[in-house]
Amino acid sequence: MGDGILEALKAVGLRDTAPRAILAHEFGHHVQYEDNLFANTTLTGPEATRRTELMADAFGTYFLTHSRGEALNTKRVLGSAQSFYEVGDCGFTNPGHHGTPNQRLAASSWGGARGRCRRLCRPAAGRCTRTGGHRPENAYPDPAPSRTGRLESRAR
Template sequence: MKNLKPFILAITASMLMVSCSDNETNTIDDANAKLFASHSHETCSYIDSYWGSNAYISSTIVNQSETNFIKNQNVKIADVFNISTIPLYFAKGSGTANAISYGSGYIIYGEELYNMALSQGGRISCAMVQAHEVGHQLQYQNNLPTRRESTARATELEADGFAGYYIKKPNGYNATWTQASAAYNFAASIGDYNTTSSGHHGTPAQRRSAFRLGYLLGDYNLSVSSFDYNFFYYYDNYVLPGALRQHLEKPADIDEDLHNFILSKMEELRKINSGEISEEEFEKL
């Protein structure tokens, strides 16, 4: 869980340039099969500056079984959020400890990151990363998050929240909290303390509490925009300040049952965020 390379889990890119040995240049974001095939071999390897210079696009990741698993997850994630399936590509080779959600509507999942997630937390961690990346697509599509910060933190924490929501949903990963612990631990392990860096993803504790809040919200059926509204209402007013602000009046547009349920978990969420709850205790919640 330690000494991981830094990941970029979201970037906005208008297109993905792929240069070949014959100097042909093209984009793969139209999911054109012929184009994809012609750019997926090693003689034509350069993807973009976010990937290793010898990394290349592939139609599989790890092996056929893992490829089928993550593709199936990608379909289920889209289903839970009621969107069209997001085109998913794989990057192989060195310099692929990354997964990137591109602003032009597709995701590239790197094999090195996939293997890291698989070995540290099993398939649920691999699925969590994919749900986080799809979360960024939801943000692109809906101009979210509504909360803006000078760093990527709010964007990244909300993506962790979307991932938690998916991991909980009965028609999603449908995991119990004990099963989900591997996934949130993996998310926490790639948190950072570079709080003034533009790429700041949230501290490990904040990533855990964001994932947990999303998981709790998974008990309810929320549209993407109402997820955003609820997520930041509780995160900003209760989790981040680290205080139980019971005096706050429930906004009229928040469901009463949901409100009482989330408030009943607020002391727990606050302790996760402050670090008062240990990793082991957290897994037992």
């Protein structure tokens, strides 16, 4: 992460937590690599990328908000993340698809909620990633716009 990105973050008012969030997200990828979470899926293409990117968002926010990590205020981190993710991508068919802004914020919110717990959890142990057989809400695509241009709620 060079001076250019730091200046850009400063220009849009995200100098406070965004640089740490970017580094925490990238460290989340390191955790995935160490725990073999890249290979532990049957997903391919954009779905596989979105899975790992949303997971890295969750891991990054977990680290930023946990008392044994950066110990930042969850609301402060998510406020910064929301602004940051507004420039997220909606390239659903792009192999580099990171998830929509709503999905990325939901993944970060999930990580932040777990960051408030006192004990540490490791994804390999399944304590943070197990969903009881249910697909996490942030893994679903955003609702499609209706013909009127408004977002329709998704049937559950």
